[in-house]
Amino acid sequence: MTFPSTSSADAVIAVTGLSRCFGSKLALDEVSLFVPRGSVFGLVGENGAGKTTLIKHILGLLKAESGSVRVFGKNPVADPVGVLSHVGYLSEHRDLPAWMRVDQLLCYTRAFYPGWDPHYAEQLREQFGLDPAARVKTLSQGQQAKAGLLIALAFRPELLLLDEPSSGLDPVVRRDILEAIIRTVADEGRTVLFSSHLLDEVERVSDQLAMIHHGRLVLCGRLDEIKESHRRLVLRFDSPQTALPSMKQALSIRGSGREWTVLCNGERNALCASLQQLGARVVDEQIPSLDEIFVAHAGRKAGEAESSTALS
C-alpha cells in the first residue's frame, strides 16, 4: 500500500518495499515509509505486528531481504558506524549490561559518541533519580528504562528511536518527562521515531503516524490528516434493522435496532449515498479518536484475513 508522504529527499529514514520473513511467518510485507526530519513519528500496531522488526531494520540489526532501508541516506548494514553515530536507541528489552554500575554505564556509553553532553547526562540522571553507584541488575524495570533512555538521549542524537519507551514507566514519568523530552528533541530540529501500544500517548506527542498490521502498513501520514480523513457517523433508520450489509467504504459498523454507528475513511460521500439508499439518516458526525481508528483498521484487516482464509 502506498501513502502520500514526504519525499525521500527530505527523509531521515527512507524505507522502500521492505519485506522480511522469519521462517514461514511474514513479519514485514512491502513496507514503504519516509520519516521527515524534525518530526515525531509514532509507530503503532498490535503485538507481533512488525514494529520492532521495522526498527531493527532501521538500526541495521536486521538486513533487508527485499527492498531497501536508508538512514541519513546511508545503508545501516553496510555503514553501521556512519548511521549509528547519529542514532540514539532505547530497546524494548532494556538489555543493559547487568553488571555495570550506573556511572560506569554512562562512562562506557560516552566513549562511543563524541557529541556526548556530560551536563545534560547529569541533569537527566538527577531528573530520573538514578543512583550512580547502583548496579544495573539492582534497578527496577522502570529505572532500567530510565537508564536506557538517558544513554540514548545524552549525546543529543539526530535520530531518536524508542521501542515501546513507556513500557515499565509510571504514568507520571511517562506523561511529564518522556513526552516533554520527545517534544524538546523535536523542537531542536531532531527526529524521533517511537513505537507504542498507548494510542493516547501517540496522539498527544506525535505529528506523523504509521500503523502496522500483520506486517503491512495500513495507515501512514500526518496525524491531523489521518484524523481529518476519518469520520464516525451515527445513523438512524425508520425501522429496526437486524444487520447492515457490508459496505466497502465502512471500516466498522456497530449498533442494533434503529441506531447504528459507522466509521469510514475518506470516501464519506460515497458512503452517505449508499446509506441513503438503505433508508438511513446521518444524525451525528464526529472525528473519531486514534484508538477507534486503530481498532477499526485492525478489525477490518482481521475480518479480511478471516474471510480470505475461509475462501481458500
Place this chain on the structure above:
Amino acid sequence: MRSPALAIAWEIWHRNRMGGVASLAVIGTAGLINWLVRGNSRWAGLAEVTGYVLLVLALFFTFGGFHFTEGRRKGGFGSFPFRLFNMPVATSWLVAFPMLYGSVAVLTIYLAGAWLIFVPLGKALPMVWPCLYLICAFTQFQMIIWSFPESRYLKLLCLSLAAAVIALGWMFFLPHIIEGTLSELGYTGSPALFKRYLFIGLALTGPAAFGISLYRVHQQRHGVTLGLRHFDLGREWISRRFLPRSRPFRSGTQAIFWQEWRQTGSILPIGVAAILAMTFVPTYLSGPLTPRATLGVLSWIFLSPLLLAVIIGRGFSKPDFWNQELNMTPFNAIRPLTSGQWVTAKLKVAAGSVLLTWGLVLYVSFVWTTWAGDFEELDRLFQQLMFHYSAQERWLLPVLAIFAVLILTWRFMVNGLAVGLSGRKRWYQFSNLLTGLVWVTLFAGVIWRSDHSDHNLHLYDVWQWIIWLPLALAGAVIAKSTLAAWAWYQVDQRQMLSRHSIYTYFGFWVLATGLLVGLVVLAFPHTVWLRNLLILLSMTVVPLARPGMAMLTLAKNRSGS
C-alpha cells in the same frame, strides 16, 4: 500431561531429543561395527580407543542436556527455572524429578556403552563403582549449578574444583592405583578398607546433593539469597580499588576493551590460580616432594593454562561469555564501531588474559619450587640441555619456549571466534563437538599408550602415516593463506578495520611465526625431516585467517543475517 513428573520429563526430552537419539545411535553404530570386526586384533586397539572417546562424549552431552537450568535476565547464568516456582508442586519434587531423570540418563548411556561397544571387544567394563561414580558426579554438578544463582564466579569456581576432583577421582578405584600409589602417598591402611570408604562416600553423595539442592532451591523459591554480602563487598572493593572508571575513555575501542576485560579477562587467570592453589597448597603442606613428583607437579601446572584455555576459549568465542545466546545484544550491536574493532578488542583481551595467566604461573611456580620442590630432575634436564646446546641456545630456547606456550594459549582462546561470533548455534555446537572429539581422542590415545607402554613404538611402525603429514600440513598452510587473503580483502573492502591495523596484525603474524620457526630450528638442528615438519606446523599455529573471518561473521551476526 497428567502429572508434573511427566511434564518435566517431557520438557527435558523435548529440549534434548535430537542429541539423545544421536548419542544412542552413535553408541549403537559403534557397537555394531565392533560386533562386525570382533576377533580382528588389528582393529581392536583402535576400536577400544574410539569406544572410550564416544562414551565420554555421550556422557558429556548427557551432563549438558540434563542440567535443567535457565538463564535469567538480571545477571547470572543458568539457575533453577524460576517459572516452576509458580506451579503448585512441592519443591522436593521439583528438585527430585530432574535429578532422577538425569541420573537415569547418565546410567543408561554408560550401560549402553559398556554393553554395546565393549562387550563385542571382549572387554567387561566394571559396573558398580562407575554407576555410583557417575550418579555422584551428576548430582554434584546439578547441586552446584542450582545452588549459586547469586554469583557466577563462585559457581564457576565450584564447578572447576568439582570437575578437577571428578576427573582425577575415578583413578582411585583402579586396583593398581589403590595398591601402588596409595602407599606412595603415605596411606598405610588396607586397600580393601580404602575402597569400602570410597563406596560409602559415593553412596552418601547422592542424598547429600539432593538435600543441599532442596535447601537452596527452597530458599530461592522464597526469595532468600545466599549471604554473599561480604563476598560482594570484597568484589566491589577490588573493582573500585583496581579497576576504577572515574575518567572517561579515550575512545570507543578502549571502552569495549574495558567491557570485554571486565567480563572475560579474569576468567583464565582465576581458573589457573584455583588450580595453582589446589596443587601447591597440599603439596606444600605435605612436606618436600621427591624429584619426580616435583617434575610431575610442574608439568601439570604448565599444562593447565593450555587445557583451561581450550575450555574457556569456547565461551570466550561467543559475543557474551555468560550468555547462552549467540546473538549480539542490541546494546552492543548499536554502538558505532565496526565489527573489526570488536574482534580486535577480543583479541587484545585474550592476549592480556594469557600474559597475566602465564606471569602468575611462572612466578608462583618459581616461588613454590624454591620452597617445596626438589631440583634433582630439573638439574638433570638442564645437564642434557648443556650437553646438546651452546650457551646462547641454552638461554634462547627457554625464552622462545615460553613465547610458544603464550602463543599457543592465546590461539586456544581465540580459536573459535569466527564460529562463536557468527551467531549460528548449529555451527557453534558442531565446532564444540569437534574440539571435544579431538581432545578426548588425544587423552584416550595417551591413556591407551600408557596402558600399553610395554609395547615399544618404533618410528617405522608409523612411518607410512608420517610421510603424508608434510603434504597435509602444506595443504593446510595453502588453504589458510588463501582463506586469509580472501577474508582480509573483504575486511579491507568493507572498511571494518584500517589498513594500518591490518598491516600491524600481519606484521605480528610474521614475527610470531618467525619466532616459532626459530624455536624449531634451534631445538632440532640435526633431525631434518622432523625440523621441516615442525616448521610447517609452526606456520599453522598463529591465527591468520580466523580473525578476518571472525570480523566477517560478526558483521553478519550484527545484521541478523
